[in-house]
Amino acid sequence: MKKKTFRSLIVALTLILVSLSFSAGAVAQSSGKLEPLVIQQQGSFAVGGTVISTPGTFNPNKPFEPAGQTLHGDHAYVFYQKPVNARKYPLTFLHGAGQFSKTWESTPDGREGFQNIFLRRNFSVYLLDQSRRGGAGRSTVAMNLTPNTDEQMWFQQFRLGVWPDFYPGVQFPKDEESLNQYFRQMTPNTGPFDMDVISDAIAALYARTGPGILVTHSQGGGPGWASVMKSPNIKAVVTYESGSGFPFPDNEVPAPIPNGFNKQLEAYGVPMDDFKKLTRIPIVVYYGDNIPNTRHENPALDYWYAAVQMAEKWAETVNKHGGDVTVVHLPKVGIKGNTHFPFSDLNNVEVADHLSAWLAKKGLD
Amino acid sequence: MKKKTFRSLIVALTLILVSLSFSAGAVAQSSGKLEPLVIQQQGSFAVGGTVISTPGTFNPNKPFEPAGQTLHGDHAYVFYQKPVNARKYPLTFLHGAGQFSKTWESTPDGREGFQNIFLRRNFSVYLLDQSRRGGAGRSTVAMNLTPNTDEQMWFQQFRLGVWPDFYPGVQFPKDEESLNQYFRQMTPNTGPFDMDVISDAIAALYARTGPGILVTHSQGGGPGWASVMKSPNIKAVVTYESGSGFPFPDNEVPAPIPNGFNKQLEAYGVPMDDFKKLTRIPIVVYYGDNIPNTRHENPALDYWYAAVQMAEKWAETVNKHGGDVTVVHLPKVGIKGNTHFPFSDLNNVEVADHLSAWLAKKGLD
Numbered sequence: 184m185k186k187k188t189f190r191s192l193i194v195a196l197t198l199i200l201v202s203l204s205f206s207a208g209a210v211a212q213s214s215g216k217l218e219p220l221v222i223q224q225q226g227s228f229a230v231g232g233t234v235i236s237t238p239g240t241f242n243p244n245k246p247f248e249p250a251g252q253t254l255h256g257d258h259a260y261v262f263y264q265k266p267v268n269a270r271k272y273p274l275t276f277l278h279g280a281g282q283f284s285k286t287w288e289s290t291p292d293g294r295e296g297f298q299n300i301f302l303r304r305n306f307s308v309y310l311l312d313q314s315r316r317g318g319a320g321r322s323t324v325a326m327n328l329t330p331n332t333d334e335q336m337w338f339q340q341f342r343l344g345v346w347p348d349f350y351p352g353v354q355f356p357k358d359e360e361s362l363n364q365y366f367r368q369m370t371p372n373t374g375p376f377d378m379d380v381i382s383d384a385i386a387a388l389y390a391r392t393g394p395g396i397l398v399t400h401s402q403g404g405g406p407g408w409a410s411v412m413k414s415p416n417i418k419a420v421v422t423y424e425s426g427s428g429f430p431f432p433d434n435e436v437p438a439p440i441p442n443g444f445n446k447q448l449e450a451y452g453v454p455m456d457d458f459k460k461l462t463r464i465p466i467v468v469y470y471g472d473n474i475p476n477t478r479h480e481n482p483a484l485d486y487w488y489a490a491v492q493m494a495e496k497w498a499e500t501v502n503k504h505g506g507d508v509t510v511v512h513l514p515k516v517g518i519k520g521n522t523h524f525p526f527s528d529l530n531n532v533e534v535a536d537h538l539s540a541w542l543a544k545k546g547l548d
Numbered sequence: 549m550k551k552k553t554f555r556s557l558i559v560a561l562t563l564i565l566v567s568l569s570f571s572a573g574a575v576a577q578s579s580g581k582l583e584p585l586v587i588q589q590q591g592s593f594a595v596g597g598t599v600i601s602t603p604g605t606f607n608p609n610k611p612f613e614p615a616g617q618t619l620h621g622d623h624a625y626v627f628y629q630k631p632v633n634a635r636k637y638p639l640t641f642l643h644g645a646g647q648f649s650k651t652w653e654s655t656p657d658g659r660e661g662f663q664n665i666f667l668r669r670n671f672s673v674y675l676l677d678q679s680r681r682g683g684a685g686r687s688t689v690a691m692n693l694t695p696n697t698d699e700q701m702w703f704q705q706f707r708l709g710v711w712p713d714f715y716p717g718v719q720f721p722k723d724e725e726s727l728n729q730y731f732r733q734m735t736p737n738t739g740p741f742d743m744d745v746i747s748d749a750i751a752a753l754y755a756r757t758g759p760g761i762l763v764t765h766s767q768g769g770g771p772g773w774a775s776v777m778k779s780p781n782i783k784a785v786v787t788y789e790s791g792s793g794f795p796f797p798d799n800e801v802p803a804p805i806p807n808g809f810n811k812q813l814e815a816y817g818v819p820m821d822d823f824k825k826l827t828r829i830p831i832v833v834y835y836g837d838n839i840p841n842t843r844h845e846n847p848a849l850d851y852w853y854a855a856v857q858m859a860e861k862w863a864e865t866v867n868k869h870g871g872d873v874t875v876v877h878l879p880k881v882g883i884k885g886n887t888h889f890p891f892s893d894l895n896n897v898e899v900a901d902h903l904s905a906w907l908a909k910k911g912l913d
Contacts, residue, residue, distance in 0.1 A: 222585040226654035229732035246701035255731040289591035320735035336611035366620040367594035370685035
């Protein structure tokens with residue numbers, strides 16, 4: 184047999200068995216030993232961004248003079264993996280404030296995050312570092328970085344508990360190393376956060392990948408909605424704990440919601456034609472546990488109370504105009520104890536199962 | 549047949565065929581269509597770093613006051629992939645100045661970089677973002693970031709050519725998008741470059757992974773040598789275009805080498821006991837093409853002339869003390885046209901083949 188034919192046969196048999204292995208191994212994650220991931224293609228690239236330049240002529244023998252030189256910045260950075268026999272729509276993941284693509288990789292205690300979980304469910308997975316964050320650090324706008332001690336604030340804002348106590352039943356590992364890893368998955372803005380710059384890059388990504396599903400977290404919610412208004416290739420949005428950046432029709436913007444974290448949680452207005460784009464796709468908005476249903480003296484809890492109020496108003500407004508937004512409060516569907524990071528919490532497979540069911544229900548898988 | 553037994557059988561058959569597929573598919577890369585990557589495990593974590601804190605007591609209801617709060621910073625960030633049937637020693641990759649882990653991922657024109665190439669050769673692969681760079685951006689020391697136009701300088705320093713001309717025969721794609729991607733794989737320091745902080749993190753990584761091989765690029769060379777002096781688990785070093793940070797015995801430090809890029813290329817001294825650690829492992833130092841063998845009016849070329857002089861002195865010194873350093877000038881072994889990034893150049897499979905042969909020769913695979 185010729186070497187090439189032999190290889191093709193082996194590859195074909197491998198792929199058949201890998202498929203069988205996936206079907207048979209659906210429960211493998213909970214049984215400890217994981218099956219190998221079979222990746223048809225993986226890689227990375229920059230997308231979007233702009234170029235600035237200094238007037239003048241570059242002198243090759245005086246390279247430290249900025250004249251005639253350029254800077255390519257404000258792009259997003261993307262690492263992607265495509266499994267064999269990928270489903271129709273890839274999942275693109277956008278992190279929240281202070282985070283980067285790591286959000287979706289290994290959990291703080293080293294379990295698999297949504298990157299691996301959804302690869303195993305045969306989705307292509309694109310992980311973004313938004314413009315001016317992480318690997319997409321080259322910014323066209325200056326930024327001063329100062330090392331501020333702020334982690335006890337984040338511990339509360341991300342709803343692990345009220346420092347130094349974890350919430351009873353919280354789905355976060357209690358060992359010291361997990362908290363160490365959790366704090367170290369933060370990385371600063373290297374330029375001002377700019378929803379417009381970020382959503383331009385995401386729209387450019389969708390122009391490249393074609394139709395897909397966008398999954399956002401927290402602060403990423405805002406650029407996510409803006410991206411939908413810029414790209415018809417976003418066929419659905421899944422957002423975890425979106426807290427700000429909700430767009431309303433210009434004449435229906437609700438009053439800011441006062442809260443103890445950022446004083447006023449504001450929405451913003453967009454032309455009706457843009458807003459209507461949000462009504463044409465299915466959207467699910469998830470919230471975790473330990474969010475009060477009245478105002479609260481703790482600024483973190485008061486903020487999440489306000490965020491949920493705003494999200495409910497927004498869902499109602501989109502749906503009133505013909506949209507399909509579902510707000511899921513995880514504790515109300517029996518999934519308890521989740522923090523601001525349900526996708527990396529101890530029960531993240533259960534959280535993923537809920538998402539898989541929603542995608543199936545909407546015909547998106 | 550029980551479901552679990554059936555799954556085990558399928559998995560076993562899959563792994564056998566995957567192994568065959570790898571053996572049979574060794575030439576697949578050059579034939580266009582690539583075989584799937586079969587990954588036993590992949591994930592990410594932070595390693596090393598420190599914790600700073602502000603004196604006082606944290607008040608849960610006043611989370612914006614820094615008192616009693618911490619900042620975890622200065623760690624490195626690692627993304628790893630382990631293929632099925634991995635070889636004994638993983639390869640850990642450290643980028644150079646202005647770069648991050650992306651250096652080793654897709655090339656500017658979208659071909660596979662060393663991450664995928666060496667996964668296909670059954671090495672486990674660890675990609676680092678060094679402390680205060682990329683995803684490891686949380687720094688304990690302040691930094692002001694300003695968007696300086698400097699890319700024509702880098703075009704020359706990275707030896708693509710003398711702007712705006714590419715060197716004849718250079719192994720870099722000439723299309724506009726490749727250069728766009730290349731410039732966008734830069735990302736700034738989010739704190740001062742600190743060889744000691746970075747090598748502490750790398751030593752911590754090797755304490756976690758066990759014995760392995762370190763592959764460094766350019767500025768990464770310096771932290772690489774420092775890491776060898778801190779960790780007995782580094783069993784070999786491969787460095788591409790190391791330009792600075794060579795350690796010599798305290799009483800054998802050579803004079804700085806004048807050059808038009810950074811005025812003086814300096815080496816530094818370490819106690820003999822530390823230096824001797826560099827003599828106990830095999831080391832290969834690679835340089836690409838278009839490096840002059842005399843001084844040059846162009847600062848970039850003058851710098852690389854100086855860097856090679858220093859590297860040759862260093863290799864001679866390590867070998868004189870019983871070491872095993874090989875300096876490979878790629879053009880002298882028939883591999884022509886390489887830039888400062890041989891591992892992502894158009895001929896990077898050939899460059900990888902040379903490395904594979906060296907690893908085999910040293911019994912490291």
